[in-house]
Amino acid sequence: MRPRPFFLWFFLPSLAAAVLLVAALGEIAQYAFRVFTPGSLEVGGFTLDNFARLARPIYLSVLGDTLLISLATSLFTLLLSYPVAYAMVRAKSDFLRSLIMLLAVTPLFTGEIVRTYAWILVLGSNGFVNTVLKSAGLIGAPLGLLYTRFGVIVALVQFSMPVMIIILATALAHVDRNCERAAANLGAGPAQVFRHVTLPLTLPGVVSGTVVIFAWTMSAFSTPQLIGGGKVLMISNLVYLQGLSSFNFPFAAVLSLLALAVAMGSLGSMHPFVSRLELKAAIN
Amino acid sequence: MSARLARGLRASLFWGAVALILVYMTIPAFVVLMTSVSPSELLEFPPSGFSFRWYERAFSYPDFQNAFVNGLIVTAFASSLSLLIGSAFAYLVDRYVFAGRAALEAVLASPLIIPHFTTGFGFLLLGADLGLGQSYAVVIATHVVLTLPFVSRTVYVSLRNLDPALERAATNLGASPFEVLKRVTLPLLRPGMVGGWLLAAILSLTEFTASLYVTAQRTQTLPVAMYTYVREYTDPTIAAISALLIIFTTALMLLANRCLGLRRILAIDVH
Amino acid sequence: MKAQALPAVELTRVSKNFDAVQAVRELSLTIQKGELLTLLGPSGCGKTTLLNMIAGFDVPSGGSIVIDGRDVTAVPPYRRETGMVFQSYALFPHMNVFENVAFGLRMRKMAKLGIERAVGRALEMVKLEGFASRRVGQLSGGQQQRVALARAIVIGPKVLLLDEPLSALDKNLRRAMQLELRELHERTGLTTVFVTHDQEEALGLSDRIVVMSRGEIQQVAAPLELYRSPANGFVASFIGEINRLPPARCRIEGDEAVFEIAGHVVLRARRREKLTIAEGQETHLFVRPEHLTIATSKSSAQNKVSCRVTTHLYQGAYTLTRVDAGPLGNLQLRALGGEAIAAAPIGSQIEIDIDLDEAVILAG
Numbered sequence: 001m002r003p004r005p006f007f008l009w010f011f012l013p014s015l016a017a018a019v020l021l022v023a024a025l026g027e028i029a030q031y032a033f034r035v036f037t038p039g040s041l042e043v044g045g046f047t048l049d050n051f052a053r054l055a056r057p058i059y060l061s062v063l064g065d066t067l068l069i070s071l072a073t074s075l076f077t078l079l080l081s082y083p084v085a086y087a088m089v090r091a092k093s094d095f096l097r098s099l100i101m102l103l104a105v106t107p108l109f110t111g112e113i114v115r116t117y118a119w120i121l122v123l124g125s126n127g128f129v130n131t132v133l134k135s136a137g138l139i140g141a142p143l144g145l146l147y148t149r150f151g152v153i154v155a156l157v158q159f160s161m162p163v164m165i166i167i168l169a170t171a172l173a174h175v176d177r178n179c180e181r182a183a184a185n186l187g188a189g190p191a192q193v194f195r196h197v198t199l200p201l202t203l204p205g206v207v208s209g210t211v212v213i214f215a216w217t218m219s220a221f222s223t224p225q226l227i228g229g230g231k232v233l234m235i236s237n238l239v240y241l242q243g244l245s246s247f248n249f250p251f252a253a254v255l256s257l258l259a260l261a262v263a264m265g266s267l268g269s270m271h272p273f274v275s276r277l278e279l280k281a282a283i284n
Numbered sequence: 285m286s287a288r289l290a291r292g293l294r295a296s297l298f299w300g301a302v303a304l305i306l307v308y309m310t311i312p313a314f315v316v317l318m319t320s321v322s323p324s325e326l327l328e329f330p331p332s333g334f335s336f337r338w339y340e341r342a343f344s345y346p347d348f349q350n351a352f353v354n355g356l357i358v359t360a361f362a363s364s365l366s367l368l369i370g371s372a373f374a375y376l377v378d379r380y381v382f383a384g385r386a387a388l389e390a391v392l393a394s395p396l397i398i399p400h401f402t403t404g405f406g407f408l409l410l411g412a413d414l415g416l417g418q419s420y421a422v423v424i425a426t427h428v429v430l431t432l433p434f435v436s437r438t439v440y441v442s443l444r445n446l447d448p449a450l451e452r453a454a455t456n457l458g459a460s461p462f463e464v465l466k467r468v469t470l471p472l473l474r475p476g477m478v479g480g481w482l483l484a485a486i487l488s489l490t491e492f493t494a495s496l497y498v499t500a501q502r503t504q505t506l507p508v509a510m511y512t513y514v515r516e517y518t519d520p521t522i523a524a525i526s527a528l529l530i531i532f533t534t535a536l537m538l539l540a541n542r543c544l545g546l547r548r549i550l551a552i553d554v555h
Numbered sequence: 556m557k558a559q560a561l562p563a564v565e566l567t568r569v570s571k572n573f574d575a576v577q578a579v580r581e582l583s584l585t586i587q588k589g590e591l592l593t594l595l596g597p598s599g600c601g602k603t604t605l606l607n608m609i610a611g612f613d614v615p616s617g618g619s620i621v622i623d624g625r626d627v628t629a630v631p632p633y634r635r636e637t638g639m640v641f642q643s644y645a646l647f648p649h650m651n652v653f654e655n656v657a658f659g660l661r662m663r664k665m666a667k668l669g670i671e672r673a674v675g676r677a678l679e680m681v682k683l684e685g686f687a688s689r690r691v692g693q694l695s696g697g698q699q700q701r702v703a704l705a706r707a708i709v710i711g712p713k714v715l716l717l718d719e720p721l722s723a724l725d726k727n728l729r730r731a732m733q734l735e736l737r738e739l740h741e742r743t744g745l746t747t748v749f750v751t752h753d754q755e756e757a758l759g760l761s762d763r764i765v766v767m768s769r770g771e772i773q774q775v776a777a778p779l780e781l782y783r784s785p786a787n788g789f790v791a792s793f794i795g796e797i798n799r800l801p802p803a804r805c806r807i808e809g810d811e812a813v814f815e816i817a818g819h820v821v822l823r824a825r826r827r828e829k830l831t832i833a834e835g836q837e838t839h840l841f842v843r844p845e846h847l848t849i850a851t852s853k854s855s856a857q858n859k860v861s862c863r864v865t866t867h868l869y870q871g872a873y874t875l876t877r878v879d880a881g882p883l884g885n886l887q888l889r890a891l892g893g894e895a896i897a898a899a900p901i902g903s904q905i906e907i908d909i910d911l912d913e914a915v916i917l918a919g
C-alpha cells in the first residue's frame with residue numbers, strides 16, 4: 001500500500017485529546033491513594049485508607065441504592081421505550097414517524113438541568129400532578145412525590161428514554177421485514193411474529209440499550225441531587241459532597257473510580273450477549 | 285369478522301399506549317412552558333393569567349447574563365475544536381492503519397461510558413495541578429473531550445457512506461491527495477460535519493455535571509448558574525429560561541430534521 | 556508508410572497479489588496507440604485489478620508498466636494522465652455537469668476560457684449540449700454515463716480506461732451506448748481499454764480482445780479470429796455458445812481428416828493447412844450450434860448423426876434446439892426462425908448434420 005500522506009495532521013489532535021483525558025483520569029487514580037488533610041486542599045503521602053473507608057455501612061447503602069435505582073430505571077425505560085421505538089420505525093406515514101421521533105428525541109437535547117427542573121414542577125407538592133388531582137377531587141392532601149426514590153426514578157426514566165429509543169429504533173430498522181412476512185406466511189399471528197421473530201432479532205439492541213441506560217443512570221447527578229433533595233443519595237451525590245463540599249479529594253477520587261469501575265463492568269458484562277461491533281454501535 | 289375486530293382493537297391499544305408514553309415524555313416540557321408565562325409565584329394549574337415577568341427577571345439577572353455569555357464562549361470554542369479534532373479522528377480511523385489505533389479509539393470513545401462527574405472531577409484535579417484552576421481552558425478542554433465521541437461518530441458514518449470511487453475519480457483526473465481532500469472529500473462530508481458540530485454545540489451548551497466541577501463563579505456556564513439559582517429560589521425565573529431552551533432546541537431539531545435528516549444524524553436509518 | 560509509433564501501454568510481467576490471492580500473474584501485454592482493446596473474462600479473473608494498475612490505484616507486486624514510453628510503475632495515479640470511467644460513474648454529487656467535466660482541467664491549471672471551450676466541446680461530443688448547469692443527480696443513467704465519459708476524455712488522456720461502464724444500463728440503452736462508444740472512439744482516436752464480462756459487447760466493440768482467466772491471458776486476438784479460432788478450450792467455451800464433443804482420434808485420409816469418437820462414431824472434415832495434428836493423436840472438437848443442422852432426407856451430408864429432440868428454446872430470430880445424440884452427448888443446434896419447433900417435435904427421432912469444416916479442432 002502507498003504510504004498515506006498527512007498522517008500527523010490527523011493523528012496529533014486526536015492524540016492530544018486522548019492524552020488530556022488519560023491525564024485527567026490519571027489524576028483521579030493518583031489522588032485516590034493520597035492522605036486527606038482535613039481543612040486543606042493539599043494531600044499528604046500515599047495510603048490505602050480511602051479504599052478501606054468504602055466498606056462503611058453508610059457508603060455501602062448508597063452504593064446499593066445507586067444500583068437499585070439504576071436497575072429499576074433501565075428496566076422501566078426498556079418497557080416504555082420499545083413501543084415508541086416500534087411505532088417510530090413502523091408507522092405508515094412519514095409525518096407520524098417524524099413527529100414521534102421529534103417528540104421522543106428532543107428531550108435529550110434540552111439538558112439535564114432543564115429536564116430536572118421540569119420534573120420539580122410536575123412532581124412538587126404544589127406541582128402539576130398534585131394540583132390536577134386535587135382539583136379533580138381525587139386527593140385531599142398533596143402526594144409526596146418529590147424527595148422520594150419513586151420521583152427520582154420517574155424523572156430518570158424520562159431522561160433515559162430518548163437514548164433507549166434511538167438504540168431500539170436502530171435495531172428495529174435493521175430487522176428484515178421479509179423475515180416477519182415469512183413467519184406470518186407460515187401461519188404465525190402478529191403476537192407470535194413479534195415473539196419469535198422481531199423480538200429475538202432486536203435482542204442485541206434490547207440488551208445493549210438496557211446496559212447502556214444502567215451505566216448512564218449510575219452516573220446521573222442532577223436528578224437525585226434536586227429531585228432526591230438529599231433524601232435520595234447516589235454515588236454521584238456522594239462524590240459531590242466529598243469533593244466540592246468537604247474538599248476530601250482523595251475519597252471523592254475513590255468514589256469516582258468506583259463509579260467508573262461499575263459503569264465499565266456493566267458494559268463489559270454485555271460481551272457474552274452482544275458482539276463488540278454491536279456494542280460499539282450501541283454506545284456511539 | 286372477529287379477527288378484524290381483534291386486529292383493530294390491538295392496533296388502538298398499541299397506539300393508545302404509545303400516545304400515553306409520549307405524553308409522559310413531553311408533559312414536563314409543557315408544564316415548564318405554562319409555568320413560565322404564569323403571573324403568580326406559586327405554581328398553579330391552570331395558570332390564572334399571562335405574563336412575561338419571569339422572562340424579564342431572567343434577562344435582567346446578572347448571574348444569568350454572565351453565565352449565558354460564558355456558555356456561548358465555551359460552546360463556540362469547544363464545539364469548533366471538537367469538530368476539528370473529531371473529524372480528523374474519524375478520517376484517521378477510516379483511512380489509516382497504525383500501531384495503537386484500537387487503544388486511541390477506546391480512549392476517545394470512553395467519555396460515553398465514564399460518568400460525567402468522574403470526567404469533571406478529573407479535569408478539576410488536572411487543572412489545579414497544572415495551575416490553570418477553573419479557567420476557560422479547562423472548561424473548554426472538558427467539553428471537547430465530552431463531545432468528541434459524538435462528532436467523530438457522525439463524521440465517521442458520513443465517511444463510510446462516501447463512495448471511494450469518487451476520490452479515485454478525482455485522483456485519476458489529476459488531483460493530488462491534498463486537492464482530493466479539499467475538493468471532494470471535505471465538501472461531501474459537510475452534512476455529516478455540520479450535524480456533528482450541531483450535536484457538539486447542543487451538548488456543550490447544556491452540559492451540567494462535569495461543568496459543575498470545572499467552572500468557577502467567573503467561568504460558570506448557564507446550566508450551572510441555573511442549578512445555583514434553583515437551590516436558592518423557588519420562583520419560576522428558571523421556568524422562563526428553561527422554556528427558551530426548550531423552544532430553541534425544538535426549533536433546532538425541526539431544522540436539523542428538515543435540512544440534514546435527524547435519522548441520518550442519529551444513524552438510525554439503514555443504508 | 557508511417558514509422559511504427561510507440562505503443563500506448565506496455566505491461567511487462569506484471570503481477571498483483573492480495574495477501575494469498577494472486578489476482579494477476581506475470582502478465583505481459585502491449586496496447587497499440589489508438590486501438591480499442593477489451594479485457595474479457597469471468598468475474599474475479601483480474602480485469603479490474605489490471606485496469607487499476609494501469610491507472611495507478613493498485614501498485615504491482617512485480618513487473619513494470621510503461622505508458623507512452625515512460626515507466627510509470629512508481630508514478631502516483633494523479634500524474635499518470637489516464638482517463639478512467641468507473642462502473643458507478645463516480646460523478647461528484649456536489650458539482651454540476653460543467654464542474655464535473657472541468658475538474659481535470661482545473662487540476663491542470665488551464666485558463667478559464669480554455670476550460671469553457673474544452674468542456675463545451677466534450678459535452679457536444681457526448682451529445683449533452685445544454686446540460687452544463689444540470690445537477691448530476693437530475694440525470695438519467697445514460698446521461699450520467701456520458702458525463703463520466705466527457706470528464707475522462709476532456710483531459711486528452713494517454714489511455715482511456717473503462718471498467719464495465721455499461722453494466723448498470725438496461726439492455727436497449729446498453730446497445731445504443733455501445734454504438735456511441737464505438738463512434739466516439741473512431742472520432743477521438745483515443746487508446747481505449749474496455750473491461751467487460753459480456754462477450755457480445757466485447758465482440759461488437761473491440762479492435763482486439765484479451766481473454767483472461769485467473770489472472771492470466773488466455774488469448775489476444777481480433778474478434779473474428781477469436782470466435783473462429785480460439786486458442787484453447789477455455790476461450791472456445793467462453794466466447795459464444797459451442798458444443799464440445801467427446802475426445803476423438805484423428806487420422807488423415809487423402810484430403811480429409813477423419814475423427815473417431817467414442818469408438819464407433821466417425822466424422823469427417825476437409826483437411827486444413829493449418830491443422831497440426833498428428834495421426835492418431837487425441838483431439839477435441841468444438842462445434843458452434845449454427846453448424847449443426849437438421850438433416851433433410853434429400854441432403855447428402857457426410858456427418859449424419861441420429862438423435863432425439865429434448866427441448867426447443869425459441870429466441871425470436873432463431874431457435875435453439877437441444878438434442879440427445881447418444882455417444883456424442885447433449886448437443887445444441889441453432890436454426891433461423893421457428894420452423895424447427897414444428898419440424899422436429901420434442902421426443903422425436905431426427906438426424907442432424909455436423910459441419911466440421913467450421914469446427915474448432917484442438918490437440919488434446
Ligand SMILES: Nc1ncnc2c1ncn2[C@@H]1O[C@H](COP(=O)(O)OP(=O)(O)OP(=O)(O)O)[C@@H](O)[C@H]1O
Binds near residue numbers: 573576578602
Ligand atoms: N483489494 C483487494 N483485496 C483483496 N483481494 C482483492 C482485492 N481486489 C481484488 N481482489 C481479488 O483479486 C481477484 C481479481 O479481482 P478483480 O476485481 O480484478 O476481478 P474482476 O475481473 O474485475 O472481476 P469482476 O468481473 O467481478 O469485476 C479476485 O479474486 C478478488 O477477490
Ligand SMILES: [Mg+2]
Binds near residue numbers: 602603604
Ligand atoms: Mg471488476
